[in-house]
Amino acid sequence: MPTITFTDVSFTWPDGTACLAPFSLSLDAGLHGVIGSNGTGKTTLARLVTGDLRPSTGTISVPRPLCALAQDLGLRPDATVADLLGITETLEALDAVARGDIDPALFDVIGDDWGVEEQARSALDRAGLRRIASTEAGLRRPIGTLSGGEAVQVALVGIEMRRPAALLLDEPTNNLDVDARRRLGELLERERGRIPILAISHDRSLLDGCDSITALTPSGPARSRSDGITTPMGATVTMRPGGYAEWAEERAAAADRAEQRVRAAKSSHATEKRQRIAHEIKQSRDERRGRSFHASKREPKMVMNLRRRAAEQSAGALRGTMQNREMRAAEAVKQAELEAWIPDAVHIELPDTQVAPGQRVLELDLVGCPSDDPEAPPLASEIIHPIIKGPERWRLAGSNGSGKTTLLRAVMAEGQVEATHRVVARTDRVGYIAQTPAIPDASTLLEAVRDANPGAEEQWLRDQLARLLFRGDKVFAAPATLSGGERFRAAVAMTLLASPAPQLLLLDEPTNNLDMDTVDWLVDVMARYEGALMVVTHDDDVAERLGLTRTLDLDLVARAVAPGGSEAQ
Structure with a gap:
């Protein structure tokens, strides 16, 4: 049976910073979840498994071939669907043979895969990606023209086609809609009895179904090295059988x-x-x-x-x-x-964000479905008028590529998009946090936050940043040097600490790439936010915890579901 084995493995960066303390671990066929707060070394562990990094001590044995699905898919801007499917070289060899090239090396590349293009189109079609499989560009279509969820789905199809001996997934449910999550679940169920699957995730529904949980935990507070530089201790790696619920109870x-x-x-x-x-x-x-x-x-x-x-x-x-x-x-x-050391929790004091009940915050005129795909026709001809009033909390739903991000951007711009829908914001106090938060090109984090609230005193801003764990000299760090979790907290700081504070807050897949502690913190912050909220999320657990009681489903053009499931306009 294929097994991923770590024997006395540790990892230290070249500057002497310890990342992973020595550990040994053996993972047989099954679904194995990997958890840990941002910065504990999950991505480093993944790179050790793929061979991108070599351990400082010990050895790692991984069955081959290994298929790895990275968070960013490891794509170049000009990468294609075929690149994600792993069949580009075969397609190029087939094209060369079709042009009359009889180089024996081409036939070695093709092997028995003469029908790989038809197989790929059929696999994409079965995965619900018919619009990708059936277009003329087809397998040579740039990934940049797909939504994030569609790109992940294509990569999952590629995994099925290659039949790996081991599988590594880094945040696989990010950006996936309900149908895509179901297909991922079916893939994992089929493969977990055959091969070891390592899934780095913060998705509780996925983790609850795992056969084991491997946790990366900081060994303790930062320590000063002999050269006077303060550096975190290497994370400890521990594994226990069962899913996340059992692990959390034991913890x-x-x-x-x-x-x-x-x-x-x-x-x-x-x-x-x-x-x-x-x-x-x-x-x-x-x-x-x-x-x-x-x-x-x-x-x-x-x-x-x-x-x-x-x-x-x-x-x-x-x-x-x-x-x-x-x-x-x-x-x-x-x-x-x-x-007993536990990382510091993040806190924030929200400014005045109240919205009076009944106050109109946002009005939409939707004609059909505002899709990200220029080839997709509208789904209906009638105009629908969703209205957000007071501190209502809306979930913006729809399949990958249905136009959710496009609609949020239109709300920020307040205007008309491709003649399909019109946006009227009844407040100019709108905040937006994108899937990949953009931090202004400022020299320091403090400067970026001060630009969003120029009237605030510096000490007050520093106090608020300290509550978000940006303490001491960290407020003078260049935004480009921040980690993913730090960038998210910085984006929250710049948005909620802006003057005036937002009365309508738009969040686009806010929990992607966040560890569970930061997700819990976000839920706590939003519980104290008193304005209107519109959130794009495919995570039902997060939607419930955020209190999203109304839904605008772009696949159905306009279905506003009131609390209790009744229809509302």
């Missing part, structure tokens, strides 16, 4: 036990400290009594000196013993806190 129990150890260690340290202080008070009192006794000269001087030296030696030994016990108790506290 909660372990956290409770760790907190109990911290409390017990602190109590022991406090006791040792009290005893040391009490001993020092008693010793000071005895020394004063001894000096008084010596002054009265009740015994010969030699005898009194001998007794004093003996008492000082005894007291010194006891003082040293008690100090050592207190130091050991203090070290026990540090160790217990280190073992």
Whole structure:
């Protein structure tokens, strides 16, 4: 049975920064989830599996061929559908033979795949990608003309065609609509009994169905190296059987036990400290009594000196013993806190974002479906008029390529798009956070946030950024140097801390590429946001947690579902 095996593997970056602490792991056929907060090393682990990186210590054994689906699909701007399917070389060889080239190397490339183009078109059609398979450009169509979800679906079709011996998926459900998620689930069910599948994900529904969970956890707070540079400790890698729900339950129990150890260690340290202080008070009192006794000269001087030296030696030994016990108790506290260490949570205080009930915030005139595909015809001729009022929370739904992002951009622009729909924003306080948040070209993060709120005092902005974990000199970091999670938090800061604050907030697949802690934080922030909300998400769990109670489905042109499932215009 194919197995992915890690033996005493660790990884340290060339500058000496530890990334992954030594670990050993064996993953047989099955679906194995990989979780961890942003920056713990999940992508590094994936690159070790694919061979893009070599471990600092240990060995990795991976069955071949390995198919890997990266978050960005590893695409060049001019990449094609055939590139994602992994058949470009074969198609080029077939084209060369069709032109009369009889080079034997071409036949070696083709092998038995003379019908690969027809097979690819048929596979795309079965996956619901008929518009890609049937067009003249077809397999040579640039990926840039597809939606993010369609690109992922094409890559999944390529995986099915290649029949790999092992599979690596990095956030596979990002951008996938309901149908595409169902097809992914069917693929995983078919393959999990045959090959090992490593799925890096924050999708709880996917993780709940895993055969095991491998967690990457920071070993503790940052430490200072010998050269004075502060660097995080390498993440620990642990695996347990079962899905995410079982893992989370075990983690909660372990956290409770760790907190109990911290409390017990602190109590022991406090006791040792009290005893040391009490001993020092008693010793000071005895020394004063001894000096008084010596002054009265009740015994010969030699005898009194001998007794004093003996008492000082005894007291010194006891003082040293008690100090050592207190130091050991203090070290026990540090160790217990280190073992119970949890990354800092992010917080933010939202400014005034209230919208009065009944206040019209956004009106839409939709004619058919505002599709991203210029070849797609409208689905209806009548005009539909969805209206967002007060602090309503809408989910913008639709299959990949149906035009969800196009509509959000039209709301920001407030106008007409390709003569298919008209947008009327009843407020000029609109905030938008895209799938890939754009950070202005500023010299520092603080400057970028200040540009969004020029009237705010710098200290207030720094206080708010600190709540988002941008502390100390981090506020002076160049935006281009921020990680994916940091860029998202920065985008939230610039949007919600803008002046005036948004009354209508548009979020386009906000949880893509976020770790679970940041998703939880986003849900908490949105729970305190009091304006109108429109969110594009294919994650039912996130939609429920965000309180999205109305839906505009672009596939059905205009179905506004009120709470309880009744139809609303």
